[in-house]
Structures are given as C-alpha cells and as structure tokens.
Amino acid sequence: MIKKTLKINGVERILILDKDETLAQVLRNHLLLTGCKIGCGEGHCGACNVIMNGKVTRSCIYKMSRVPDNAEITTIEGVGTISDMHPIQVAWMAYGCAQCGFCSPGFIISAKVLLDNNPSPTREEVRDWFNKQRNLCRCTGYKPLIDATMAAAAVMRGEMTKEDLVFKQTGDSIVGTNYIRPSAAQKVTGTWDFGADDALKMPEGTLRLALTQARVSHANILSIDTTEAESMPGVVRVITAKDIKAAGGTNKINGLVMLPKHNKTDGFERPVLCDEKIFQFGDAIAIVAADTEEHARAAADAVKVEIKELPAYMNAMDAIAPDAAEIHPGTPNAFFETNCIKGPDFDWDSIPDSQQVEIESYCSRQPHLHLEPDCGYGYIDEDGMITVHSKSIGIHLHMPMIADGIGVPLENLRLVQNHAGGTFGYKFSPTNEALIGAAVKILERPVSLVFNQFQNITYTGKRSPAFMNIKLAADENGKLLALWGNNYVDHGPYSEFGDLLTMRLSQFTGAGYGINSIRNKSTTVFTNHAWGSAFRAYGSPQSYMGSEIAIDVLAAKMGIDPFDMREMNCYKRIRRNYDPDRLSAGSIL
Incomplete structure (x- = not known):
C-alpha cells in the first residue's frame, strides 16, 4: 500500500491505496467521483479523461504509482456544477452533444484543457485535439461537438454570454427547436449515474459477479470443476447450470417469444449458463460471486472446464x-x-x-462498440420481487424471455431500465438480465455484474x-x-x-x-x-x-x-386531378 496526498477538485485528499490501482479506480471506487467513466479500460475512448497538473490524462490506464505527490487533479465534478456551469458544459447542452452522455465528461475535460491553452482554436485544431486525446463518441457525431467547443470559446473570450447559448422557448411547441434535453444538465456535470456508477453505491454485503467464459467456438462440455475457484479469497459461491436447474429454472432463454411461427427450432437454444455444449466463443459457463470484483474475476479464471472441441462453422x-x-x-x-x-x-x-x-x-x-460496457445489478426488493436493473431497451419483452429460464414467475420478476449509454440495438436482446436474476434468486443477496470491454465484445450480440x-x-x-x-x-x-x-x-x-x-x-x-x-x-x-x-x-x-x-x-407520388372538397383520406396525390 502507498500513501498519496492529492489535490482533487481543489480539495486536499490523503489516500491510502494499492500502487497498482488506476487513477480511475481510485476516483470512482474510493471517492465516488463517478463522472469519470470507464469505457474501453485501455485508454482508447477518452471517457475516463481527467486533468492532472494541467494535462489531459487517461485515468483508466494511469497507475497510482505514477501519480506524483501533491498532483492537482480535476474531474468533471470540478469543472462546473448544475447551479454554476462552465461555458463548455452549457455549450454541450445547447448543441445537443449530450445524447447518451457517457462520453460527455471526457470530451468536456479535453475541451477545457484545449481552450485554457488556446482560446481561439480553429475547427481543424479542435478536431485534431479530440483525435489526439482519443475522445470517441458513438451517438452524436463529431460536428456538434466541434460546434459546441467553438461556441464555448466565444463565451470564454467575452464575445457572448452563456445565456446567449441557451434556447429560449416561445409558445407551447418545441417541435423543430433547439430545446435542451431534460437530462443534459446532469450528463454534462457527471451526475447522471449509469449502471456501473449505481453498482458502486449498492449496500454493504453486495456480491460482485464475474463470468467464466468459453475460449473456443464449439465444444462438448465434459466436466466443470469449481473446487479451486470456491476456495479462493472472497468467493461466496460459484454458480453453474445445475444450480439454476435446482432452483427451478429451465436454464433456457426464450428466443422466439415474439415470432414463434414457421421456425424449425423451438427457440430455446440459448442457455443461461452452458451445461452440455459451448456454442460460441464467450459463452457463459459459470458465475462467480465474491466480495470484490477483483476476487470474482480471479476465481472465474480458476474454474476448470474440460471440453471436447468440435468443428466450428464460422460462416x-x-x-x-x-x-x-x-x-x-x-x-x-x-x-x-x-x-x-x-x-x-x-x-x-x-x-x-x-x-x-x-x-x-x-x-x-x-460489433456495436458502445462505449459503456454491459452492466447491471439486482436484489430482492421490499415486495419480495427479484429485481434486475440493466441497460434493457425492452424490459417488457425481456421478462418473458428470461423468467422460466431462471425459475421466477413473471409476477415475481421486475426489470428496471438504468440510465444507459448508447446501445444501438444490442439491448433489444437480453444479455446479463438472466445471469443477474439467477444469481439474486440463488444467493438471496444483492449483486452487480459489470463487464470489461473484452467481455462486452465477446458476450453481447x-x-x-x-x-x-x-x-x-x-x-x-x-x-x-x-x-x-x-x-x-x-x-x-x-x-x-x-x-x-x-x-x-x-x-x-x-x-x-x-x-x-x-x-x-x-x-x-x-x-x-x-x-x-x-x-x-x-x-x-x-x-x-x-x-x-x-x-x-x-x-x-x-x-x-x-x-x-x-x-x-423509384416510387413516385402520383398527382391526379381532384376536387379538394371531395378528397378522401385514402386518396393518392
């Protein structure tokens, strides 16, 4: 362990921590400064950007052993608040830059450092800056982000005010206007919590989950040995398919709940956890529940799966x-x-x-390459309901798809949509919902499951x-x-x-x-x-x-x-001679 004295958002902090922790982990886990997001976890997307000693720093890969004592660190929470926003934050709202909002804090941090050092950049310089800081956005498109940066620069130079940026509504309709989305203020100040942020704020005793995943594309499973994993530090239980079945689940996801007709399959090919076969690289084989995510991941790697590999049909x-x-x-x-x-x-x-x-x-x-990895959490609520929070964009669809699989009657199952980083369609399918729901039922404890980007890419559709x-x-x-x-x-x-x-x-x-x-x-x-x-x-x-x-x-x-x-x-509109007084609703013009 090491001791660090840091000045974070203007406040001196004395921290005792592991030297191998990243700056992002310390900010998020120790201080709950969750405006710093972890997307790729490898320094490629810029969601984790913070300012350290005046420079943009990709905090997800910056180990604490490298952080100098007395470093001055600014996170999005230190740039501006909802009641006193920085011009960049206001511009981000005004130009519609905060769509899903997951990338917004990292972009605003980058833009601040640019404008602090170059108050009159060209559009080309702004674009080049974001490229060099590795800021990625999957929702908005980059033109509005550059527009917002240029507008914020004008405010900072005194050529206009923050108020000049904000759309002023007249009348009752906002159709076709620049009305600011209601969630924008929270997104640009880092106070809009996503699933991984919520997971950090779960109650004491929450178990952290990790998956043992298949490393081949097609195989018969001969045996699953969880002995070593169960004896590792912090591990509470290792869940396999037999546990789901023992708890009354079919261990199958209903893939044809919408369109059951005319298929040569019954739609139940997809297991919650693989038991007899592996069907693709990344399939989930076991769920490890432990006191920390690090302990859960280590134990998941220790689960031994004996397989007989089969020919894989890759097209x-x-x-x-x-x-x-x-x-x-x-x-x-x-x-x-x-x-x-x-x-x-x-x-x-x-x-x-x-x-x-x-x-x-x-x-x-x-791949969808959404910046926010798949994440969620679950618990038994005050009504005795198995409750799962996730990025689902089809909660009423996903309930009948997973209920029988985890052995929970629909009337005892509740799905809640989290604030979600862009999904671009992948969450039209259930991903982690059945895994979380099964774990809650079997463990009878609150749990969270947060993928890293590797799992995100290998497990989701x-x-x-x-x-x-x-x-x-x-x-x-x-x-x-x-x-x-x-x-x-x-x-x-x-x-x-x-x-x-x-x-x-x-x-x-x-x-x-x-x-x-x-x-x-x-x-x-x-x-x-x-x-x-x-x-x-x-x-x-x-x-x-x-x-x-x-x-x-x-x-x-x-x-x-x-x-x-x-x-x-191409199809064309057909314009006919007609009497306007006799025009019917079904006529073609």
Whole structure:
C-alpha cells in the first residue's frame, strides 16, 4: 500500500491505496467521483479523461504509482456544477452533444484543457485535439461537438454570454427547436449515474459477479470443476447450470417469444449458463460471486472446464454444407426461411445478357462498440420481487424471455431500465438480465455484474452478416423488370430475432423501386460465430448492399448513369386531378 496526498477538485485528499490501482479506480471506487467513466479500460475512448497538473490524462490506464505527490487533479465534478456551469458544459447542452452522455465528461475535460491553452482554436485544431486525446463518441457525431467547443470559446473570450447559448422557448411547441434535453444538465456535470456508477453505491454485503467464459467456438462440455475457484479469497459461491436447474429454472432463454411461427427450432437454444455444449466463443459457463470484483474475476479464471472441441462453422455457407453437423442436434442449421413473391414468373432467357446482372455481396458482422460496457445489478426488493436493473431497451419483452429460464414467475420478476449509454440495438436482446436474476434468486443477496470491454465484445450480440446473391433485369431503357434473390443470414448459434431479421431481407431488398416480378428467398442459418442481435437500421444494410450494388452494376453494364436509373425506377407520388372538397383520406396525390 502507498500513501498519496492529492489535490482533487481543489480539495486536499490523503489516500491510502494499492500502487497498482488506476487513477480511475481510485476516483470512482474510493471517492465516488463517478463522472469519470470507464469505457474501453485501455485508454482508447477518452471517457475516463481527467486533468492532472494541467494535462489531459487517461485515468483508466494511469497507475497510482505514477501519480506524483501533491498532483492537482480535476474531474468533471470540478469543472462546473448544475447551479454554476462552465461555458463548455452549457455549450454541450445547447448543441445537443449530450445524447447518451457517457462520453460527455471526457470530451468536456479535453475541451477545457484545449481552450485554457488556446482560446481561439480553429475547427481543424479542435478536431485534431479530440483525435489526439482519443475522445470517441458513438451517438452524436463529431460536428456538434466541434460546434459546441467553438461556441464555448466565444463565451470564454467575452464575445457572448452563456445565456446567449441557451434556447429560449416561445409558445407551447418545441417541435423543430433547439430545446435542451431534460437530462443534459446532469450528463454534462457527471451526475447522471449509469449502471456501473449505481453498482458502486449498492449496500454493504453486495456480491460482485464475474463470468467464466468459453475460449473456443464449439465444444462438448465434459466436466466443470469449481473446487479451486470456491476456495479462493472472497468467493461466496460459484454458480453453474445445475444450480439454476435446482432452483427451478429451465436454464433456457426464450428466443422466439415474439415470432414463434414457421421456425424449425423451438427457440430455446440459448442457455443461461452452458451445461452440455459451448456454442460460441464467450459463452457463459459459470458465475462467480465474491466480495470484490477483483476476487470474482480471479476465481472465474480458476474454474476448470474440460471440453471436447468440435468443428466450428464460422460462416453460413460452411454451416449449410452437406457434410456440416447440426450445431443444435435435431435442428437443421438452416432454421428459418422467408420468400418475397410478387407478380408473375419472369423468363430470364427472354432478355439479352446485356440487360441483366447477377451479383454476390457480403455485409460483414459488426460489433456495436458502445462505449459503456454491459452492466447491471439486482436484489430482492421490499415486495419480495427479484429485481434486475440493466441497460434493457425492452424490459417488457425481456421478462418473458428470461423468467422460466431462471425459475421466477413473471409476477415475481421486475426489470428496471438504468440510465444507459448508447446501445444501438444490442439491448433489444437480453444479455446479463438472466445471469443477474439467477444469481439474486440463488444467493438471496444483492449483486452487480459489470463487464470489461473484452467481455462486452465477446458476450453481447452483433449485427449478423448476410450473403446476398441477387439478379436484376431491365428493359432496353433501364426500367427494372425482375429481381431474383437467394440470401443467407449468418445469425450465430442462437435464433432470437433471426426470423425478424430475415424478414427484413424480404422487405428491404429492392425496396423503393417498382419491380413487377420478384422471387427473393432468404434463409437464417445457425453458425458458431458471434450471435446476432439488433443493430441500427436492422436488416437494411445487408439488404441494400445486395440490391444497390446490383443496380450499380446493371447501370454500368447498360451505360446508364446510376442516379438516372434509380430516378427512373423509384416510387413516385402520383398527382391526379381532384376536387379538394371531395378528397378522401385514402386518396393518392
């Protein structure tokens, strides 16, 4: 242990701490200055930025052994308060920069150091500064952040006031205005608590959870040995699938609670904790509950899992090969199919090759890369309810998806949405909710589970890739006549929302164009790659990548400008002669 005397937000603090703790851990865990956020934990995202001796410091990687005695440290809490904001904080609100708000404290810290040293930066200098300080934002886009910095600089130079930045409402409507979002003040002052912040403020006796995760993509589990982990310091219990079943749970997440029809699977492939098989890298095998997160993580690494590795199918085409084994025995890997059938059959031999094309495209798997890692906590509340707080954006959907799996009747289960850093769709699926709920039921203690970024990337869902095989035909003038498609969605090992995603390929492939004949088949496939979840514009990137590339290729082949081909074929409003007095609500203008 070491003793440090630090001046934090103008107040001298004497701290006794571990020299290997990071500055972010000390600020958050010891002093509850949770305006300092931990996103990546590796110094890449800037959410943890603080000012130390006048310089921007990435506190998540700065060990306390390197922090000099009597260092002056400023966190977002020391920049300004809700009742006395710094001009940068006001500008951040005025320009709509604080959307999810997770990155806002780190950006404001960086901007303050820039403007303290350069009161009249150019836009290019602001952008370059944020790049060098590794500030990342996943919600707002960087233009408003630069706009806000430039406006704050003008206030600090005395050219305008803070009040000049703030939208002044006139009338009752705020539609189309610059009305400041109600949560912005807390977000820019670091007082808007996210899940990991709440977890630090849980009562004494709260157990901290960590996961033992699979390090291979496909395997049979032969045995799980928790003996060593259970004997490690601070460990209260190691939970496996057998404990969930003993507590009355099925250990299965209901993946087809929304759309149960027409699947060749029952939707219960995804375990809360793997018991017989591993289906993808990162699958959860055991939950360790301990007195500290560090003890829980150490013990999770000590759980011994004996496996027999199996062939891993890492893309849809391999998974549907004739010799591919079923990932879920008894269920074909191609488990759902949808067909878009419109108009009469089309004779592709009836037009010359110069007026038709066939293309293949692949829209890759994409991580959401949200800056706030998946996190949550749970407890038994005053009504005796198993209560889980998480980043869920579908609490009423997730309850029936997890209730039977953890053995809790719906009437005894309560889900609460935390203040959430951007999710971009991944939290349309339950992630940690079942894990936390099972732990609360079995332990009968409050618990918290906070992922680091590695767990965040390996455990949560991703945008599913699609293999698109599209044919288009047009007449000699470029008017589209027919579309044919045969597409495959690689949805990873779990079915949930895969049918909904694949239906999007029927809805969006060729969408917006008048095409008389369509025969477009799309198939959802189990693989051993990362499981699929919702992502912004769910299904449309995969669809449009195929059909829009086909239009570009066909336009080039026919010598037509691709914009002109689109304009020629896109849906248009039809304006008819009409009597305004007799216009019905269903008429087309």
